[in-house]
Amino acid sequence: EGQLVESGGGLVKPGGSLRLSCRASGFTFSNAWMSWVRQAPGKGLEWVGRIKSKTDGGTTDYVAPVKGRFTISRHDSKNTLYMQMNSLKTEDTAVYYCTTGVHVWGQGTTVTVSS
Amino acid sequence: DIQMTQSPSSVSASVGDRVTITCRASQDVNNWLAWYQQKPGKAPKLLIYAASSLQSGVPSRFSGSGSGTDFTLTISSLQPEDFATYYCQQANSFPPTFGGGTKVEIK
Numbered sequence: 001e002g003q004l005v006e007s008g009g010g011l012v013k014p015g016g017s018l019r020l021s022c023r024a025s026g027f028t029f030s031n032a033w034m035s036w037v038r039q040a041p042g043k044g045l046e047w048v049g050r051i052k053s054k055t056d057g058g059t060t061d062y063v064a065p066v067k068g069r070f071t072i073s074r075h076d077s078k079n080t081l082y083m084q085m086n087s088l089k090t091e092d093t094a095v096y097y098c099t100t101g102v103h104v105w106g107q108g109t110t111v112t113v114s115s
Numbered sequence: 116d117i118q119m120t121q122s123p124s125s126v127s128a129s130v131g132d133r134v135t136i137t138c139r140a141s142q143d144v145n146n147w148l149a150w151y152q153q154k155p156g157k158a159p160k161l162l163i164y165a166a167s168s169l170q171s172g173v174p175s176r177f178s179g180s181g182s183g184t185d186f187t188l189t190i191s192s193l194q195p196e197d198f199a200t201y202y203c204q205q206a207n208s209f210p211p212t213f214g215g216g217t218k219v220e221i222k
Contacts, residue, residue: 001171035211044202044213044214044215044216045159045202045204045213046213047210047211047212047213050209061209061210063210097158097159101206101211102149102161102164102204102206103161103164103170105158105159105160105161106158107157107158108158
């Protein structure tokens with residue numbers, strides 16, 4: 001059914017930047033709308049943003065807390081999804097999952113924003 | 116944004132018990148409703164999509180029902196591996212939103 005593997009998480013200071021990657025396999029990545037979801041420590045799940053397939057326009061949407069700071073992109077020939085995170089805040093500390101939306105989820109990568 | 120309200124927030128049950136979790140949406144989600152199971156340190160696992168369709172490989176003791184704004188996840192006979200946190204999620208409109216979660220604990 002498909003597999004997603006995230007990477008790029010780590011420890012960063014407030015105001016810093018980080019780029020997450022998500023490598024896809026087992027399905028036609030170029031046709032998929034892809035999303036990022038996060039989970040703060042001990043909290044529930046929060047949708048961060050999505051990118052449509054290029055066929056459907058390739059546009060992006062974000063939730064209010066990250067709009068203007070996070071940018072989602074895709075490289076279809078590499079089967080890879082990215083999320084550039086700038087101006088990071090302590091409240092961005094979370095496990096970040098990439099997902100096809102419902103059916104396929106990665107294992108997550110941890111982002112810690114702390115001084 | 117559509118608000119998803121899950122209840123109860125936690126439930127204590129024994130192996131073999133029937134467990135029911137409810138999820139209410141603040142507006143009609145046109146049956147674009149999914150249920151996930153999450154264990155500590157793991158990614159969410161899809162159980163049910165489109166309100167009542169069982170994901171391939173998920174045991175038949177899990178079932179989903181409901182329509183419009185009110186949905187239910189039922190575990191017909193709780194097994195030891197079912198102790199986890201369960202989330203509902205609407206995918207009808209952006210942003211997709213999740214319920215607050217229901218933790219199923221051992222009684």
